[in-house]
Amino acid sequence: MEATAPMAQEAGRRFEKVIQILDSHHRDRTRLVPILQAVQDEYRFLPEEVMTLVATSLGISPARVYGVATFYSHFALEPKGKYVIRVCDGTACHVKGSQDLVDALQSRLGLTGARKTTQDMMFTLETVSCLGACGLAPAMVVNEDVHGQVGPDQALEILDGIRQQEGM
Amino acid sequence: MSASETLTPGTLTIDGFKVPIQGERNLLEVIRKAHIELPTFCYHSELSIYGACRLCVVEVEGRGMIAACSTLPEPGMRVRTQTGPVRELRKVNLELLLASGDHDCPTCGKSGSCKLQSLAQRLGVDKVRFNAPRETKPLDTSSHGLVRDPNKCVLCGDCVRVCQEIQGLGVLDFTRRGSQVTVAPAFDKAMADVECVQCGQCAAVCPTGAITVRQDVDEVHAALNDPSKTVVVQVAPAVRVALGELFGLGDDTHVMGRTVAALRRLGFHKVFDTAFAADLTIMEEGTEFLARRAKGEKLPLFTSCCPAWVQFMEQEYAGELPHLSSCRSPQQMFGSLAKDTLPRELGIDRANLVVVSIMPCTAKKSEARRPEFAVEGSPDVDFVLTTQELGRMIQNAGLALGELEPEGMDMPFGFKTGGGIIFGNSGGVTEAVIRNVVGVLGEGPVLEQVRSTRGRRTAVLDLPGGEVRIAVVHGLANARELMEDVRAGREHYDFVEVMACPGGCSGGAGQPVALDSRTRQRRADSLRRLDASMDLRVSKDNSLVTQAYKDHLGEPNSPEAHRLLHTHYRIRRRIQGDGIALTEEGGARIPVSVCVGTSCHIRGSQKLLQALLHHVEDQELGEAVEIRATFCMEACDRGPSVRVAGHTLHRADLEAVKDLIAKALKGELEPTEAGHACH
Numbered sequence: 001m002e003a004t005a006p007m008a009q010e011a012g013r014r015f016e017k018v019i020q021i022l023d024s025h026h027r028d029r030t031r032l033v034p035i036l037q038a039v040q041d042e043y044r045f046l047p048e049e050v051m052t053l054v055a056t057s058l059g060i061s062p063a064r065v066y067g068v069a070t071f072y073s074h075f076a077l078e079p080k081g082k083y084v085i086r087v088c089d090g091t092a093c094h095v096k097g098s099q100d101l102v103d104a105l106q107s108r109l110g111l112t113g114a115r116k117t118t119q120d121m122m123f124t125l126e127t128v129s130c131l132g133a134c135g136l137a138p139a140m141v142v143n144e145d146v147h148g149q150v151g152p153d154q155a156l157e158i159l160d161g162i163r164q165q166e167g168m
Numbered sequence: 169m170s171a172s173e174t175l176t177p178g179t180l181t182i183d184g185f186k187v188p189i190q191g192e193r194n195l196l197e198v199i200r201k202a203h204i205e206l207p208t209f210c211y212h213s214e215l216s217i218y219g220a221c222r223l224c225v226v227e228v229e230g231r232g233m234i235a236a237c238s239t240l241p242e243p244g245m246r247v248r249t250q251t252g253p254v255r256e257l258r259k260v261n262l263e264l265l266l267a268s269g270d271h272d273c274p275t276c277g278k279s280g281s282c283k284l285q286s287l288a289q290r291l292g293v294d295k296v297r298f299n300a301p302r303e304t305k306p307l308d309t310s311s312h313g314l315v316r317d318p319n320k321c322v323l324c325g326d327c328v329r330v331c332q333e334i335q336g337l338g339v340l341d342f343t344r345r346g347s348q349v350t351v352a353p354a355f356d357k358a359m360a361d362v363e364c365v366q367c368g369q370c371a372a373v374c375p376t377g378a379i380t381v382r383q384d385v386d387e388v389h390a391a392l393n394d395p396s397k398t399v400v401v402q403v404a405p406a407v408r409v410a411l412g413e414l415f416g417l418g419d420d421t422h423v424m425g426r427t428v429a430a431l432r433r434l435g436f437h438k439v440f441d442t443a444f445a446a447d448l449t450i451m452e453e454g455t456e457f458l459a460r461r462a463k464g465e466k467l468p469l470f471t472s473c474c475p476a477w478v479q480f481m482e483q484e485y486a487g488e489l490p491h492l493s494s495c496r497s498p499q500q501m502f503g504s505l506a507k508d509t510l511p512r513e514l515g516i517d518r519a520n521l522v523v524v525s526i527m528p529c530t531a532k533k534s535e536a537r538r539p540e541f542a543v544e545g546s547p548d549v550d551f552v553l554t555t556q557e558l559g560r561m562i563q564n565a566g567l568a569l570g571e572l573e574p575e576g577m578d579m580p581f582g583f584k585t586g587g588g589i590i591f592g593n594s595g596g597v598t599e600a601v602i603r604n605v606v607g608v609l610g611e612g613p614v615l616e617q618v619r620s621t622r623g624r625r626t627a628v629l630d631l632p633g634g635e636v637r638i639a640v641v642h643g644l645a646n647a648r649e650l651m652e653d654v655r656a657g658r659e660h661y662d663f664v665e666v667m668a669c670p671g672g673c674s675g676g677a678g679q680p681v682a683l684d685s686r687t688r689q690r691r692a693d694s695l696r697r698l699d700a701s702m703d704l705r706v707s708k709d710n711s712l713v714t715q716a717y718k719d720h721l722g723e724p725n726s727p728e729a730h731r732l733l734h735t736h737y738r739i740r741r742r743i744q745g746d747g748i749a750l751t752e753e754g755g756a757r758i759p760v761s762v763c764v765g766t767s768c769h770i771r772g773s774q775k776l777l778q779a780l781l782h783h784v785e786d787q788e789l790g791e792a793v794e795i796r797a798t799f800c801m802e803a804c805d806r807g808p809s810v811r812v813a814g815h816t817l818h819r820a821d822l823e824a825v826k827d828l829i830a831k832a833l834k835g836e837l838e839p840t841e842a843g844h845a846c847h
């Protein structure tokens with residue numbers, strides 16, 4: 001089990017990072033949203049106990065943190081994959097066939113509307129309402145990278161590229 | 169009507185009539201001052217303004233339709249409250265609320281005291297045209313005192329604000345957005361798994377049946393119908409000034425006597441008074457206070473009658489728990505004394521004696537279930553019914569409460585003094601203690617303070633041996649503020665009374681739903697009148713309490729009194745959860761958890777945890793131990809707490825934790841039941 005040591009390090013490092021995040025925001029409760037954003041960058045979602053830790057550290061109730069975390073669709077309460085693929089399903093992209101994109105990616109990744117993350121925690125597939133890139137419709141974002149005028153075939157190419165990169 | 173008449177400064181017109189502005193915070197208050205009871209759901213004068221329900225809409229000339237609650241009154245405003253469009257809008261708003269959930273009145277526990285129901289009647293909503301498709305959400309019946317039914321929630325936020333602003337807890341909040349919005353505890357957990365102390369003020373302000381008092385009437389009926397059981401009942405002081413409201417007898421001074429008659433007709437074998445136990449509480453708590461004062465230790469003494477406050481202390485102020493009076497609440501004193509003495513006197517088995525309480529309180533239901541208030545699993549108080557539930561039992565039996573001839577209570581536990589009666593008001597315990605210690609009824613500045621209705625009032629009582637600094641608070645947010653002042657050394661008190669509910673027990677959540685703000689004051693006044701009408705008003709003059717000491721208890725604070733009338737507290741975690749896994753887990757790894765809850769965090773547990781993670785890494789212990797950050801091992805007074813293979817270390821430092829881990833690795837630790845603290 002070679003992975004043990006790095007994973008242990010990883011979890012410990014994340015925890016330290018959360019403490020750093022809290023400190024860098026001076027444990028100021030009015031900074032809840034940026035704190036949660038930074039925490040999510042670390043964990044790729046907001047684990048329940050980490051939200052409780054944030055609440056405890058800011059002196060607010062866990063219910064308030066949960067309320068904020070569930071309000072913004074940016075925040076995820078379940079673990080997401082290493083690669084989050086967001087396919088735009090705004091009006092322009094929808095008209096330009098974004099559903100075909102979604103269908104292709106779902107079938108390649110073995111996902112459904114209800115199951116959005118692959119079992120190996122590598123990929124999460126979501127649709128979003130508008131990426132503000134209607135000129136590039138249909139558009140798709142993988143983590144921070146935007147891809148414009150993506151057809152189903154190109155989408156699968158992008159996917160395969162990532163898999164290759166990951167040695168899968 | 170006189171819309172054209174000139175306005176003097178500082179007035180506005182409402183439906184053509186001039187009304188002065190006298191410092192009201194919003195237009196709604198001005199309109200209500202003019203005796204127009206605009207409908208509202210989300211407006212409570214003691215809470216912040218939310219402006220969600222849109223029922224208080226009015227037309228203001230030049231500004232159109234606006235919500236009166238969130239509009240500042242301005243001189244010269246011309247307000248119309250009853251125009252056609254205003255009526256129509258209110259009605260549509262109400263119709264939309266009715267369509268938004270399960271509002272099937274006949275089967276709802278709130279029916280009869282539901283604001284939604286009464287406003288629908290008042291505004292003449294005779295059909296709901298919208299049919300919103302909706303899924304049924306599950307009920308939360310996890311707690312002893314309250315039931316949450318999200319299907320009946322109209323999202324007014326009253327519960328959210330009362331819990332945050334009055335009780336300082338924030339158990340509930342809005343979650344999700346848009347059509348998915350739900351009011352829920354953190355992480356959608358059950359109420360029993362979060363920091364709720366069961367005060368029930370959320371249920372008291374809820375305008376619908378979304379949060380209601382848990383009903384235990386069926387269990388009591390079953391006991392009454394069981395011929396092998398002897399069922400006795402105790403009635404709390406605050407019940408007698410509120411039960412009448414359900415029968416149109418708000419001002420009837422004979423409600424208690426009539427209630428006794430009703431209880432006998434319902435089949436209760438003996439009817440006793442919690443005020444007797446309150447007199448007993450005063451003897452015990454007064455003695456405890458004087459003893460602590462003589463030794464100069466564990467001051468201030470905090471009263472312990474209010475179970476919501478006790479649980480709040482256990483969750484939030486573990487370090488101050490020794491200051492909490494060790495006295496059980498009157499309900500539990502009664503229960504243990506009754507279960508200890510009555511079986512002998514009545515010649516029955518303890519198992520066949522059923523003690524029922526009638527309480528103004530939802531937290532009492534939870535208190536009665538505490539394991540320390542049971543003897544070999546048999547609880548001292550078997551069932552707790554609220555004033556509301558007793559009202560329902562009486563109605564259910566068809567008894568005309570107002571027509572019943574008043575009857576007296578049974579002896580010995582039916583005998584009380586005025587000191588026991590005023591327990592039902594905020595300040596009452598303090599006043600009764602003062603009476604007992606000073607020995608006379610008094611008037612004057614101290615009692616004036618104690619009797620005022622402010623959130624916190626303080627007074628200095630001159631006693632032989634020096635001054636006694638007293639504070640009385642109601643509402644847990646006020647209590648929290650006081651605790652912080654005491655902790656920081658900003659204030660010094662000797663005696664502090666805390667009641668969680670506004671106004672004390674008479675404002676408890678088990679009372680009939682108070683439809684207006686005057687109700688609470690009326691109940692408080694009624695309790696004072698009852699007190700004034702008593703021959704005996706000082707607890708130590710209760711001759712049957714004296715007799716109980718002679719026959720059973722010895723003297724106040726004696727070992728026997730401690731056995732039956734006192735208790736101990738335990739630190740409680742606020743929220744249930746599994747902790748954060750920080751290393752690879754499973755296999756034969758030794759579990760190590762470090763508490764990162766509030767108290768331990770303040771004592772440096774986050775640093776300790778970091779150091780421990782480095783240790784594990786350096787020593788390559790990743791295969792041998794698993795480390796978790798957890799919340800609260802219920803030892804907040806002795807943090808940081810670390811648990812290694814079931815063995816808990818308090819005031820832990822890195823070296824001690826390393827030692828314990830080393831021992832565990834060598835197999836030198838005694839096995840313990842996993843997950844339990846071991847000292």
